[in-house]
Structures are given as structure tokens and as C-alpha cells.
Amino acid sequence: MSxxxxxxxxxxxxxxxxxxxxxxxxxxLIASAPSPNGRHNHYDAGEVRRLARRKADGKRAGKVAQKVLDWGVPVLESSITLIADGKLFYRGEDAIALARQASLEEVAALLWQCAPRRVLQAPEAPIAAAQWSAWLKIWSGHTPLERALVLLPAAAAQMPRIWAQGRDAQIDTGAMLMRLLAAALVSAAPSNEPLHRQLGEAWGVRSRAQTDLLRAALVLCADHELNASTFTVRCITSTGTHLFGAATGGLAALAGPRHGGETTRVAALFDEAARADDLHRYLADRLAPDELGAAVPLSGFGHPLYPDGDPRARLLLDLLAQRAPARSPMDEVDALAQAVAETSGARPTLDYALAAIERVLGLPRGAAFTLFAAGRVTGWIAHALEQTADGRLIRPRARYVGEMAGDLRHAAKPIA
Incomplete structure (x- = not known):
């Protein structure tokens, strides 16, 4: 068959x-390519047949599954985070209002449904300082992500109560996980100090106002409902594994360039835009449709859940403008956002704001991702606790759209 x-x-x-x-x-929906004789386009047969099968699948289950997995209808019940009408809520509390004053530890207590002192006074991880220091020395030349992906499993092996299912034990483990992840990301010793101060000290941020900006960023990164990394954490947790294992999986998912790794692409966008002789011409070239006529998305702009603009980005960019050093690229950040709005109507996302904080404050490369990961782990822990309480294994079904042998074609009916 051709x-x-x-x-x-x-x-x-x-x-x-x-x-x-x-x-x-x-x-x-379908890709085309020039035929060998160059006179007409041809189409991938497997791709065409898969689309035909989807079209033929009129069963409600098939349609719902497609909508569920693509920014669609809810797939799980949760009482942690709500995104509605352009707003973000943690346990019913406005996340933007929380970001103006709360620490990440206070938000963790809210998400985990415990007293703030349970997070602040949780015991230290049972890892010798010399052991942690040796690990950091070995991995000192690697990226924050690489370091964290190695050190979290190593730390898990040192914890005698990591498999404990009691709520108090899990809260303690969650607090240790927060501290160890932050320490691994910035290559520092674990500390009981609030995380925004730990990051500020590691990055040499001396201004109290700028350290407070880091606090707000961490709070706004804490959770965002069932994004790819959080759904990964819930799937892993549903198998019965411990918090460190689930968080390591979430960290790997977060690192993808279409998730938390988007901050790296925004940083590259800043570099390219800064070198452009004509910003609007540069954007016109970047946003031009591809050879198939499809629009080319721009990293850091346009969030499907916030058609009127990401409120997290709006607050962080406002706070950044108030706290930017006298000589900084803040004007470039504002000019790029304005030019994109004029060209495409798209507004900045959280990724854009985090990358802007990294650039304007002169933080180490990758600091934007560190903020994202150090904040998001609190939401992962909340979802892991909720999934553990639910007790069910997450095991969806696939809708088969591949080739079918003749004898089996009529047997493979969509599941209602």
C-alpha cells in the first residue's frame, strides 16, 4: 500500500x-508535501486514515476524550485550584491577592490544608551536611534541572519515612521536598528560611523589594490546575509511589520546552529582539505563517485559559517595573510586549514575566525555570495528597486509530 x-x-x-x-x-490538520514529480502535493496516507477514523468515530466517549486532553472539559475533580473568568484561585482564595503579601510557605499550608507552622517547623531532611555538600560538588557544573533530577532520588534514598502514608508524615516529607528541591536548583545547603530569601541570597539579590518580587513569583507559580507536569504527578502518585518519586516525574515534565522550559525560549526571544534593527519587522518575520499557512506561535505570549491576558504576568511585570534597577533592559521588555500586542494582539504569559525577571534583575541563566520549579512543587504536593486520598489508579483508555487487519476491523468498536 502506498x-x-x-x-x-x-x-x-x-x-x-x-x-x-x-x-x-x-x-x-493534515500535512502536505510536493510529490516526486513536483507538479502536485501529496498527503501522508497514515495521517489521512487516522483523521478519517476520528471523523467516523461518532461515539460520545471518543469526542469527550479528545476535548478532555486538549484544553477542554475537566478530567478530574479537585478542590485545589480554580481558573475561571480570567482569574486564578487557590482553595477559593484569589492567587493575585495572595501574591501581594503571602510567602510560598503560607500558600503551601493553604494548598496542603495544614497550619503554616507545620510547614515552617517541619523537621530537617535526614541528610548529613557533608553528604549534601559532596553531591553538590559533583554536580556543580550542571544545570539546575540536571542537578535536581539527580539529587531528589538520591535524597529519597536517605529518608526512612518516605513511604509513610500518614498525613503528618506526608506534610513533613512535602516540606523537606520543597527545601531540598530549592537547594538543589541553586546549589546551596537546605535551609528553613523562606524560599524567596534562599533564592535571593543564592543569586546575590540585596534589595528587599526585589527579593519580595521573587516571593510573589513563587506564589504565582505554586499551582495551575491540571497542567502537564501536575497531571504527571497525579498519575505517578496514583500508582502508590512516594512524593519524591512523583515530584521527580513532575520536574521532568515541567522541563519540556512547551511547559516550564518555555522560559528558556522566551530568554532566547529577548536576545534576538534586542539584536534586531527593527523590532516590528523582526516580529513580522517571526509571526509569518509557515509553508502550510498555519500561524506560528510566539514563546511567552497568548495563554488559552486567559484570552484577556494572564493575570500572573500582569502583576509580575507591574512589580518588576517598580523594582527594576536604574540601568536595566526593562524598556526592552516593555517594548517587546507592546510590539507583540500591536502586531498580533497576544499578551504576555507567566513564562514571559519569569524570563523578564531573570533578565532585568541580572539573575543567573535558568533562574526563571528555577522560580517556576521551586514554586510549582508546592502544587504538586497538594495534588499528590489529594490523589492519595482519592485512592484510585489513573488509567484512561486510548482510542485506536491505526491500521486494522480485515478480520479485526469490525471487532474494534469505540468504547461508549
Whole structure:
């Protein structure tokens, strides 16, 4: 069987006109490529058949599954975070209001449903200072992410109560996890000091106002409902593993360039925009449709859950403007955001704001990701606690869209 189809064959397989086929291509639903003779485009046969199967699947379960996994309808019940009407709430509390005054530890207590002193006074991790120092020395030349991905499992092996299921034991473990992750990310000794002060000291931030900005950023990174890393944490937790294992999986998911790793792409965007002779021309080139006519997204702009703009970014950029050093690239940050708004209407996301904080305050490369990860672990712990209480294994079903042998074609019916 040929691996490619002509336009006529693809349209017939899908039961649509050629004009509709071309519209599918422009929307990115199907890819086309020049045929060997160069006179016409052809279409990947497997891709066409998969789309045809999706179209033929009229069962409600198939449609719901597609919507659930793509910024769609809720897939799990949770009482932790709500995103509605352009606002973000932690346990019913406005996250933006919390970011103006609360510490990450206080927000952790809110999310974990415990007293703040339980987080602040949790015991230290049972890891010798000399052992931790030796680990840091070995991994000193690596990125914060690489260091954390190694040191969290190493630390877990040193904890005698890591498998304890009692709530008090889990709260203690969660507090240790917060501290150890932050320490691994900035290559420092674990501390009972509030995390924003730990990060500020590690990065040489001497201004109290700028350290307070780090506090606000951590709070706004604490949770964001069922994003990819948090869903990963809940899936891992549902298998019965401990908090450190679940958080390590979440950290790996967070690092992807379409999640927390987006901050690295925004940093590169800042560098490119700063070198551009004409900012608007540069953006026009960056935002130009690709060869299939699809729009090219710009890192750090446009959040599907906040069509009127990400409130987390709005607050952080306002606070950053108030705390920016006298000689800093704050003007460049503002100019880029304004130019993008004028060109595409898209507004900054949290990733843009975190990368802007890193750039304007002159923090070490990767500090934006560190803020994201050090804050988000508090939400992961909350979701892990909630998933443990639920007790069920997360095990969705797949909707098969591959090739089918003749004898099995009629047996493989969609599950209602």
C-alpha cells in the first residue's frame, strides 16, 4: 500500500471536497508535501486514515476524550485550584491577592490544608551536611534541572519515612521536598528560611523589594490546575509511589520546552529582539505563517485559559517595573510586549514575566525555570495528597486509530 495519497484519494478517504482538504492543510490538520514529480502535493496516507477514523468515530466517549486532553472539559475533580473568568484561585482564595503579601510557605499550608507552622517547623531532611555538600560538588557544573533530577532520588534514598502514608508524615516529607528541591536548583545547603530569601541570597539579590518580587513569583507559580507536569504527578502518585518519586516525574515534565522550559525560549526571544534593527519587522518575520499557512506561535505570549491576558504576568511585570534597577533592559521588555500586542494582539504569559525577571534583575541563566520549579512543587504536593486520598489508579483508555487487519476491523468498536 502506498504511503502517500493524491489530493483526490485523500479527499475521497475523508469524504470531503478538495477545497475542504486544502482548508484542513491550512489549519494544520493534515500535512502536505510536493510529490516526486513536483507538479502536485501529496498527503501522508497514515495521517489521512487516522483523521478519517476520528471523523467516523461518532461515539460520545471518543469526542469527550479528545476535548478532555486538549484544553477542554475537566478530567478530574479537585478542590485545589480554580481558573475561571480570567482569574486564578487557590482553595477559593484569589492567587493575585495572595501574591501581594503571602510567602510560598503560607500558600503551601493553604494548598496542603495544614497550619503554616507545620510547614515552617517541619523537621530537617535526614541528610548529613557533608553528604549534601559532596553531591553538590559533583554536580556543580550542571544545570539546575540536571542537578535536581539527580539529587531528589538520591535524597529519597536517605529518608526512612518516605513511604509513610500518614498525613503528618506526608506534610513533613512535602516540606523537606520543597527545601531540598530549592537547594538543589541553586546549589546551596537546605535551609528553613523562606524560599524567596534562599533564592535571593543564592543569586546575590540585596534589595528587599526585589527579593519580595521573587516571593510573589513563587506564589504565582505554586499551582495551575491540571497542567502537564501536575497531571504527571497525579498519575505517578496514583500508582502508590512516594512524593519524591512523583515530584521527580513532575520536574521532568515541567522541563519540556512547551511547559516550564518555555522560559528558556522566551530568554532566547529577548536576545534576538534586542539584536534586531527593527523590532516590528523582526516580529513580522517571526509571526509569518509557515509553508502550510498555519500561524506560528510566539514563546511567552497568548495563554488559552486567559484570552484577556494572564493575570500572573500582569502583576509580575507591574512589580518588576517598580523594582527594576536604574540601568536595566526593562524598556526592552516593555517594548517587546507592546510590539507583540500591536502586531498580533497576544499578551504576555507567566513564562514571559519569569524570563523578564531573570533578565532585568541580572539573575543567573535558568533562574526563571528555577522560580517556576521551586514554586510549582508546592502544587504538586497538594495534588499528590489529594490523589492519595482519592485512592484510585489513573488509567484512561486510548482510542485506536491505526491500521486494522480485515478480520479485526469490525471487532474494534469505540468504547461508549
Amino acid at each position: 504511503s502517500y495519497m493524491t489530493a483526490e484519494q485523500a479527499a475521497a478517504e475523508l469524504g470531503i471536497s478538495r477545497a475542504t482538504l486544502y482548508a484542513y492543510v491550512s489549519r494544520g
